[in-house]
Amino acid sequence: MLDFVQQLVSGIALGCVYGLIALGFVLVYKATEVVNFAQGDLMMLGGFFAFTFIGILGLNYWIGFAGAVVAMALFGMAAERVVVRPILGYPQFSIIMATIGLGFFLRSVAGMIWGTDDLKIETPFSQGVLRIGSLVLAYDKLSVIAATIILCAMLYLFFNRTTLGTAMRASSENMLAAYYMGIPVKRVVSIVWAISAAVATAAGVLLAPITFIHSNVGLVLGLKAFPAAVLGGFGSIPGAVVGGILIGVIESMAGFYLPQGWKDVAPYIVLLLVLLLKPEGLFGHHARKKV
């Protein structure tokens, strides 16, 4: 029983990681109907920025963290301006390919600049564990869980309660109509990319003690975050987190109870099943055009 609870808790912690990355996918999708395949790589880059600020320049952890978030938000805007804006309005597949290309580019360039070793950031959460009875929880994992909940709540309120959030939802439904209603669609898209790059950076920095920072971390985790986003329904913020937690729990249970090899494929099998049985996900809404 204790094994089960321990697996469950570590699955939830892992799932929050996926959820945090999936949040970035969902944000961009929610506002622009673009799926950003470079999301994981933005996270990786955010980690490297934080490493530069904290590890190399020797800044305080929190200042470095904030600096990385701001720098990456600007970078996200720049990436949107150069890669995505010229092809807004073209078929989704072009944009997917463009972001895949962006991901390739970021991975290689990060590898060239920061090398291919695993890097580490000293964080306040790196050490220490929380003990509840005989249950053991590391602080670094707790920090991820806490950050996921806070970010999720903030973004949920942002999308549902603020004018800007409403503008974002409107421009995803129909860019042209939103533009006619006076919404500056281009600026909205640019802001949403900044936000999603900032969320990715937060994920990257919080993950640094757990997964370390190397140039492929984004690809590996990004691909695991897809099932999370799909499971939750691609356009739903709470869905991304719930989906992430489910995927994390499934993965850690499969690793513990099933033969070797299942751990890696279990998320994808779940993903295919969800796509087959309930393509709109757990929280998504599905509308069909009547002809």
Next chain:
Amino acid sequence: MRFMFKTDYEDDIKLFPHGGYIVTYGVLLAFLAVAPFVLSSYLVSQMVFVFIYATVGVGLMILTGFTGQASLGHAAFLAIGAYTAGYLQQYDVPFPVYFLVAGVLTGVVGAMVGFPALRLQGIYLVIATISFAFIIEEILARWESVTHGNEGMRVKAVQFFGSTVSRDSPSFYFLCLAVLALAILATLNLLRSPTGRAFVAIRDSETAARSMGVNVSLYKVKSFAISAAITGFAGVLFAHKMSFISPEMFTLQLSIEFIIVILIGGAFSPHGAVLGAIFIVMIDPFLTYLKDDVPGMIAAVAATFGAGAETAAAVKSNVAAFASANGLKGAIYGVIIVLFVLFEPLGLYGRWLKIKLFFQLFPLYKRATFKRQKIYVKSERNR
């Protein structure tokens, strides 16, 4: 400027619209026929890879270019073809038999992927095909009694009616060329048939196709099956050319390379598959060239412009360090993909058509001929 005067449908669907095509392709075929005897063995070997990649490109084009269903899982189909060949070869099954079996088996798997894909669109389909490819990769690594797991599998040379066709021989080159030519011919014929017309209709508008009485589900599954089968055939050749196969050869990276093939070549014509395959295969020799020769050349240029010997040497070492940097290939892929998506979505073959039209219409060419329509209205969620 040549005016094509068409009087009936048969004229419109001719494989060679006019005599010029026969001459051009005749010359190309003649060149390809003598190539293995004239060119260096390295170049011939690269050409064999071009043929194999182009075959996959043609297969993927049927699905992505003509039916509009994106797939990032074609490496898995290639793997199924390759492993079927490797497995059956152990039991002395003759080449023509396992070649066909591999194609058919991959086609069946393709249809099986096609059924769940019916309900999916756009991004969901991409993610589903990625997941499928991951699962296949894991199966290949774990099903050790058949695939030998991560140790990989040796594939012997082709045995064709008692004679051995080694992977570097001209005969193998011609085998691959023949498979590519047949694949292209089959694709062109498919596109002229009702099935191909239905594919294109589904790509352009699923709703419209359905209202015209096209059985969308049936044709999507067909498209998946045909595309997978062609990729499976290419997989057999791939296995023989590599002579060793292991699960880590069939990763997401390879699937992306296949997509790059048709993206860079142009996804609307088999010409594109060949051009894209040439690009993908030649990028490795190009990088080697960049590493070995370019630094010296740049240093020589710097020296002629009056740089001292020391500066020239420094320039040389800097350029060499950049050219041999780890992951330069990935960066080049990334930049090329982005540039093509942004500036030449029709690919190299599209660019060629534009240049041709420019000279044909000179001075009346206008850019708007090839302009893409931007759609800001449609939300793919409410399709």
